[in-house]
Amino acid sequence: MASTGQRALLRRSLATGLAALALALPAQAARAPSTTATVRVAGTGSGIVVDEAGHVLTNHHVVQNCKALRVRKDGTTAGARLQAFDPGNDLALLQATGLRGVRPAVLRVSTVQLGEPAFLAGYPLQGVLSNDLHVGTGMVSALAGPRGDRRMIQLSVPVQAGNSGGPVLDEAGQVIGVLLGTLSPAYVQRLTGLSPQNVSFAVRAERAQALLGSGRSDYRKGTSRQALDTRELAARARGFTVLIECLK
DSSP: OOOOOHHHHHHHHHHOOOOGTTBBBEEEOSSSOSOOOOOEEEEEEEEOOOOOTTTEEEEEHHHTTOOOEEEEEEEEEEEEEEEEEGGGGTEEEEOOOOOOOOOOEEEEOSOOOOOOOEEEEEOSSBTTSSSOOOEEEEEEESSGGGGGGGTTEEEEEOOOOOTTTTEEOOOTTEEEEEEEEEHHHHHHHHHHSOOSSSSEEEEEEHHHHHHTTTTTTOOOOOOOOOOOHHHHHHHHHTEEEEEEEEEE
């Protein structure tokens, strides 16, 4: 158990700002260069196809400083370009062409509830784990991020590098958040002597809807109704979750 002094140090450190917590997961570093001589895959992340035109929502830190972008889904590779971004909320919107078999996501408009189930999809640890879609389950464990930041929700879903930008779904398969990252285990260990367990964060879907507005995307909005089992959720997520490659 953390001592009184350790708890006080933790409170003071949290008050210094989000940067110290290393919230954003790094884009998963590629383990080998591509065969192209002039560019290489420098990192990967996950993304959410939000309309039939091929707009893909992801984190800004996944695509920041990339010379070029590629999107992969079910064996199909498509070039992509950065269309809009919101660094303050760590969000970006890409335009990809040529993707097949896409069933765009639905972004939920109703309020996220404390304790509701959460389902995560993405492409973590490329080159270490399998290259197929990975999913996980948990719950909404808090309605704010560090320091009570209401732009975020806290989740009890384990995440890895490469999950950044992936969808967080409710039990009806609608997007309630864009996965951002996790607490730095080393940072919390240093402050409290304990490692954080299953503490991750996502940007709320309504923040993403602000980026998608102003005619940028004809995205779909909905209100959760019928609950799906995890197999149905995985199938739903497979229709709109993509792998993003950052080329440098």
